[in-house]
Each structure stands twice: as C-alpha cells, then as structure tokens.
Amino acid sequence: MLILGIETSCDDSAAAVVDECGLVHGEAVANQFEQHRPFGGVVPEIASRQHLEALPPVIDACLDKAGVSLDDLDGVAVTIGPGLMGSLLVGVEIASGLAWMENLALYGVHHVAAHLFAPFLKGKETSRVNDIRFPYMGLCASGGHTGLYRVDGPGRIIGLGETRDDAAGEAFDKVSKLLGLGYPGGPAIEKAAENGDPGAVTLPRALRGDGSLEFSFSGLKTAAVQHVKAKGIPSGQALSDLCASFQAAVIEPLVEKSIAAAKRHRIPSIALTGGVAANRSLRDRMSKRAAEEGLELIVPQAMWCTDNGAMVAFEAALGIASGARAVERIEPRATWPLPR
Ligand code: KG4
Numbered sequence: 001m002l003i004l005g006i007e008t009s010c011d012d013s014a015a016a017v018v019d020e021c022g023l024v025h026g027e028a029v030a031n032q033f034e035q036h037r038p039f040g041g042v043v044p045e046i047a048s049r050q051h052l053e054a055l056p057p058v059i060d061a062c063l064d065k066a067g068v069s070l071d072d073l074d075g076v077a078v079t080i081g082p083g084l085m086g087s088l089l090v091g092v093e094i095a096s097g098l099a100w101m102e103n104l105a106l107y108g109v110h111h112v113a114a115h116l117f118a119p120f121l122k123g124k125e126t127s128r129v130n131d132i133r134f135p136y137m138g139l140c141a142s143g144g145h146t147g148l149y150r151v152d153g154p155g156r157i158i159g160l161g162e163t164r165d166d167a168a169g170e171a172f173d174k175v176s177k178l179l180g181l182g183y184p185g186g187p188a189i190e191k192a193a194e195n196g197d198p199g200a201v202t203l204p205r206a207l208r209g210d211g212s213l214e215f216s217f218s219g220l221k222t223a224a225v226q227h228v229k230a231k232g233i234p235s236g237q238a239l240s241d242l243c244a245s246f247q248a249a250v251i252e253p254l255v256e257k258s259i260a261a262a263k264r265h266r267i268p269s270i271a272l273t274g275g276v277a278a279n280r281s282l283r284d285r286m287s288k289r290a291a292e293e294g295l296e297l298i299v300p301q302a303m304w305c306t307d308n309g310a311m312v313a314f315e316a317a318l319g320i321a322s323g324a325r326a327v328e329r330i331e332p333r334a335t336w337p338l339p340r
C-alpha cells in the first residue's frame, strides 16, 4: 500500500510517499523560515500564501524521489487539523483535487496523532528500527501543541493532559525572539545554551507536584521577560546561562510528567515526538530518566520530529490497515481535541 501524505498545518509544506510498514519511499519539504524570521514567529497570512506556491513542486519532488506516479498510489492523506486555518485549507484543497482528479481514496489526518506515530518511520538506509507495540505513552511537544497521550492503536488515542497556555516550542520561539536569537527559537536556544549553566538562573516550573499531567509555560515565559527587564538582554556567558536555565525549565516538566504518566498507567514505553523532540538535552534527559525508571524510550529520527509528510501518510496507512474508511469530502479544523 502506497500513501501520499501531505502536511501544511503550520509553516512547513511537506509531502511523502509511505507504505503500511512505515517505510518512506520518498519525501520533500519546503520550510518558510526566511519569510517568518523578520517577525520572530509564524505569520498566518504569509504561511498560507507560501504553501500555495511551495506545495505543488514539493509533491512533484516527493513523487520523483519515490520513483512513482500518482497512478501507483493507493490513497492521499492530508492533515486536516489542528493548525492554522489558512494553511490547512491549502493542503486540504490540493489533496482533495488530486484525489478527485486521479480517483484516489482520500483520508483526513489529525496532526498530533501523526506526530505520535513518527518514531516508527524508517528510511531505506535506516539501521535501527523501532517496533510498534501498543499501548505506549506519547509526549507530543511542538510549536502548536504540547500534551501527553495514551496510544492504544491507530484511531485509539486518549489525551491525558495538555498545555493550559503556550506549547513548549512556542515558549522556545517567544523567548528566542525576546533574546534576539531569531526564528525558529528551539534550535537557536539549544545552540546558545551549549556552554551554559542550567542552574544559573532560577526559573519557575508550573503545575509541579500536584499530580497533574497538564503543562503550563506562560509563567516561565513571563519570568524570562522579567529577568530581561531587570538585567537587560544578556550576552556572552550570561546569555548561555539564561538559555541553559530556560531550556532546563521547559525540559523538566516534559520529562517528569511523561515518566509519571507512564508509571500511573502502567505503560512500559514512552514515545518522544514533535519538533521539540529534536532537542538533544531533552532526548538525553528523557533517556536517562526512562532508564532509571525501567521504561523504554522511543524517539523518531530528527527529521521526523518536526512537521513532515511521512508521519501523515503513515498515520493514514495504519488506520486503513485497521479498517479506516476513505471519505468523499474533508473540512479543515483549526481546533480538534483528541478524546479525553
Ligand atoms: O512539530 P513542529 O515542526 O511544528 C508544530 O507542529 O508546531 O514543531 C516546531 C517547533 C518550533 O516551536 C521549534 O522552535 C521547535 O519545534 N523546535 C525545537 C527544536 N527544533 C525545533 N525546540 C527545541 N529544540 C530544538 N532543537
């Protein structure tokens, strides 16, 4: 089974051809960092116009790399939400047009569900492969979403706690903008934090110790703003120390709540997903804590942490294998909570 996956929920125009085993036959992605960088974050209007230009050639490139034509496909899957409405619309309209034109089955995919299956994607040269075993505890930490999910199977995902305000990646992006480090903020702060002392600046950890599986990062962001107001924008070692302290304050609740959720639900493995999962310190900390608690940690390859078409195609392929039906028409949904 070969599925074309299309992703445009935020600022990446991405497409991939994937089979039901998670093997990525070909993929392409166009990011919009240059267009959004002057604004320090994603501008929705610019994002949708960029998708309109970028997506058709991205789909062509991905089919080329996979060495297939539209005739060889068994279906088209597209992210229908949650995300930016204008961005989602472009992907949904192009996917629907392709499916109609080529008489292909059409599938709508939940963006967070797609992230949660990314650890099981593999490339032709992938040496180490993660085997899917349900249930697992999934942490999705990205620019638009942060939450913990119990994954019982395709289409069987239960939300256990999400962020009450900012997503983890959003916090990275906003603090990076504050410090003049640019967009996207995650990789910029990670780099600036390299030689910093994570204990140098005391920053708050919200919702700690009350057993809550929810997250909150807006207080942390405000604390960073206050720090800069009091001391000015730091440079040199002080900048590294602030970045390292901020990074540690984001990572700690992500790690500790994932561990607590897995233990509470007696689930033996944790999947670390979403753009923030590309962060080396988060991966290292989660790996250390999981090992201490006797839990298995599953992480996607770095390129499948941030938004991509492969995870969208694979979520649909897994769904089809367990009975999901194609649809005639799909509507984008800016908000779409997973069942709780
Ligand atoms: O999953 P994703 O590509 O898009 C959404 O679904 O939102 O995640 C993008 C987010 C951005 O906020 C970006 O700053 C963050 O992931 N990110 C990182 C790193 N790489 C990307 N955050 C921390 N460390 C990184 N290395």
Ligand code: ZN
Residues within 6 Å of the ligand: 111, 115, 142, 143, 274, 275, 306, 307
């Ligand atoms: Zn995402």
